Amino acid sequence: MSSSSDHKLAHIALLPSAGMGHLTPFFRLAALLADNNVKITFITPSPTVSLAESQTLSRFFDSFPEISRKQFHLLPIDYHPSNSEDPFYYHMERICQSSHLLSPLISSLYPPLSALITDMSLASPAISITQALNLPNYVFFTSSAKMSTLFMSFHATIGSKATETDEIEAIKIPGLEAIPRSWIPPPLLQDAKNLLKTYILENGKKMAESSGILVNTFEGIERESLRKLNDGEVIKGLPPVIAIGPLAPCEFEKIQPLAWLDEQPNGSVVYVSFGSRTAMSREQLRELGEGLARSGHRFLWLVKNKKVDREDEEELDQIIGSGLIERLKEKGLVVKYWLNQEDILSHPAVGGFLSHCGWNSVTEAIRNGVRILAWPQHGDQKINADIVEKIGLGTWEKSWGWGEEMVVNGTDIAENIKKMMGNESLRLQAKQIREQARTAVGIDGSSRKALLELIEIWQN
Ligand SMILES: O=c1ccn([C@@H]2O[C@H](COP(=O)(O)OP(=O)(O)O[C@H]3O[C@H](CO)[C@@H](O)[C@H](O)[C@H]3O)[C@@H](O)[C@H]2O)c(=O)[nH]1
Numbered sequence: 001m002s003s004s005s006d007h008k009l010a011h012i013a014l015l016p017s018a019g020m021g022h023l024t025p026f027f028r029l030a031a032l033l034a035d036n037n038v039k040i041t042f043i044t045p046s047p048t049v050s051l052a053e054s055q056t057l058s059r060f061f062d063s064f065p066e067i068s069r070k071q072f073h074l075l076p077i078d079y080h081p082s083n084s085e086d087p088f089y090y091h092m093e094r095i096c097q098s099s100h101l102l103s104p105l106i107s108s109l110y111p112p113l114s115a116l117i118t119d120m121s122l123a124s125p126a127i128s129i130t131q132a133l134n135l136p137n138y139v140f141f142t143s144s145a146k147m148s149t150l151f152m153s154f155h156a157t158i159g160s161k162a163t164e165t166d167e168i169e170a171i172k173i174p175g176l177e178a179i180p181r182s183w184i185p186p187p188l189l190q191d192a193k194n195l196l197k198t199y200i201l202e203n204g205k206k207m208a209e210s211s212g213i214l215v216n217t218f219e220g221i222e223r224e225s226l227r228k229l230n231d232g233e234v235i236k237g238l239p240p241v242i243a244i245g246p247l248a249p250c251e252f253e254k255i256q257p258l259a260w261l262d263e264q265p266n267g268s269v270v271y272v273s274f275g276s277r278t279a280m281s282r283e284q285l286r287e288l289g290e291g292l293a294r295s296g297h298r299f300l301w302l303v304k305n306k307k308v309d310r311e312d313e314e315e316l317d318q319i320i321g322s323g324l325i326e327r328l329k330e331k332g333l334v335v336k337y338w339l340n341q342e343d344i345l346s347h348p349a350v351g352g353f354l355s356h357c358g359w360n361s362v363t364e365a366i367r368n369g370v371r372i373l374a375w376p377q378h379g380d381q382k383i384n385a386d387i388v389e390k391i392g393l394g395t396w397e398k399s400w401g402w403g404e405e406m407v408v409n410g411t412d413i414a415e416n417i418k419k420m421m422g423n424e425s426l427r428l429q430a431k432q433i434r435e436q437a438r439t440a441v442g443i444d445g446s447s448r449k450a451l452l453e454l455i456e457i458w459q460n
Contacts, residue, residue: 010114010458013041013070013106014140015126017119018091020052020276021358025142025216026119027060028247034067036455041068041109045098049091050309052276052338056253063252072105074098087308088277089195092121099125106133114458115211120151123203127210136211136458143359144387145215145225145241147380149173149234154188155205156235175233176225183382186402196379208238212454216245216363219446220436221391244451246363246437249342257343260333264298267351267427270417271344271370273302274403275358278377279312280304282319284407289324291413292332297421299332300350302339312336345370352421353394356403357384366393369434371426373416377403392429395420 012033016026026042034040042061048054061069077094099122106116106129115136118126123139130137141148153173170178181189187196207213219226222243228234229241261269272292274280280288285303292299305319306312316336317325328334341361344350345368353370355361356377362384365372372394374385382402388394397416400408420426440447 009037009039009111010455011039011041011109011111012458013043013109013113013116015043015045015072015102015116015118015122017045017095017121018049018053019088020050020056021360022119022121022142023053023056024253024360025247026140027056027250027253029117029140029214029216029244030060030067031064031250032247032451033455034064036452038455038458039068039111040064040066041070041113043070043072043102043105045072045074045091045095047074049087050276052309059252060250063250070105070109072098072102075101085195086277089199092199093195095122096125099129102126103129103133106130106135117214120148120203120207121199123210124206127206131209138212138214139207139210140214140216141207142216143380144362144384145217145222145229145243146176146387147359147383148213148215148241149176149225149229150179150184150380150383151200151204152207152235152238153204155201158184158188173234175228175231179383182398182401183386185379208235210239212239213241214244214454215241216247216359217243218245218437218440219243220440221366221387221433242450242454243440244447244454246367246441246447248367248441249364253340254343255338255340258300258333258339258347261300261344261347261349264349266348268298269347269349270295270297270299270352270354270373270421271350272299272354273341273361274304274356274375274377275361276309277307278304278356278358278403279307280377280403281407284403285319286321286324287407287410288413289320289328289334290410291417293324293327293330294410294414295417295421296414297331297352297417298349300344301328301332301334303334303336305336309338342368351427352417354417354420357381357388359384362388362393363437365430366433366437369431371420371423371430373397373420375400375403375408391433392426393433394426394430395423 016023030040075098117138120141127137172178187194353365354373357374374396376382376385385396389396439445
């Protein structure tokens with residue numbers, strides 16, 4: 001039932017896509033908007049790929065009864081992925097193929113929407129639908145602003161050169177320094193179309209027709225990229241690119257405190273995690289275990305053996321080997337289940353983060369002032385690692401390549417962990433960047449002001 005006061009509020013629907021890396025920032029944005037008196041409808045494509053998504057969705061709606069849930073039932077898909085294709089990209093494709101169902105769904109919402117906010121991976125179908133409905137459409141880009149420049153320029157740069165990609169050494173994006181070939185996800189350099197390539201080509205191009213692009217970043221770390229995007233130096237005629245981050249985690253994300261961390265000295269623990277959907281080979285996991293054991297540091301290691309959590313069934317000693325597991329127990333804790341990363345990064349015992357540089361992990365490390373040893377695995381992660389290195393938040397050993405490209409040996413990993421944990425200037429810089437992040441989202445901060453201005457536009 002609606003009350004007359006509903007009509008004074010902006011009513012925004014949010015449409016996330018697949019995977020925790022995309023869903024989590026949508027939760028956080030929804031919570032922030034609801035906290036600022038915006039009426040929210042959260043559209044949930046179902047089913048989800050991972051258990052983590054469905055479990056977190058339940059907890060999210062339990063915690064925010066004022067946020068309406070609208071289920072978006074996905075159709076079976078007319079596409080057969082190759083074995084190498086990522087189940088999360090495949091699911092995004094399924095959402096796209098069901099997108100004609102969105103039009104009646106959106107039209108049925110009451111009060112009528114002020115705007116729709118869509119994940120970048122759904123920009124192309126969603127913007128076509130909202131254009132037909134004459135409804136403003138904002139894209140929420142869940143990675144860095146720098147990555148958005150590659151995403152949106154791709155169709156006009158290497159994406160347009162079907163057969164010559166072998167000759168490309170670097171992508172020159174107007175206004176930005178060249179992006180080396182080795183930083184570009186390999187599927188984007190293949191001649192044949194694949195899901196990642198198609199998704200960037202189509203969505204990146206269409207984003208220019210949106211009403212605005214929201215990015216979970218802030219001026220302090222990406223001032224130049226944001227300025228150039230907004231000055232038309234990257235692409236002419238883009239809608240406003242608005243930095244609204246770093247978004248804060250919600251209370252409901254907390255799971256349980258980890259007693260083990262309480263027993264460790266301040267700043268002594270290296271936290272090791274590669275996000276929600278990166279599986280390492282068994283061989284690489286064992287080398288990583290060796291590296292942690294040899295580093296001499298305490299550590300908390302979240303192991304993932306399969307991309308999709310539902311399939312991750314093997315026991316730790318089968319994966320890592322019981323001998324190594326015993327050695328690792330001397331200094332660290334190894335777990336193979338979902339822990340809330342924010343609980344870990346905010347714990348005073350944590351002094352460094354060995355991370356794949358998924359953008360949520362980077363922004364969470366920033367919010368908590370934790371330095372990073374970057375080990376990008378796929379996708380946007382080398383672009384993000386470059387930001388981490390440039391702002392002085394962390395180090396990046398570029399010779400390690402992409403995940404699965406090679407097996408990095410334990411001795412190398414140990415050396416790099418020691419370097420990162422011994423680097424005092426990174427530690428201090430991480431604390432400074434944390435303060436800049438707090439300022440950006442605090443009263444009169446750039447991200448906060450930008451969000452409030454947007455809400456005012458929606459209300460009018
Ligand atoms: O045990 C875990 C594992 C993950 N997380 C959380 O899950 C999210 C993971 O996101 P992210 O760090 O961005 O990594 P991915 O899951 O790999 O995210 C995907 O989506 C990101 C945003 O678009 C991209 O930057 C990444 O490259 C892409 O792989 C973060 O909020 C973490 O805090 C936990 O809380 N506990």
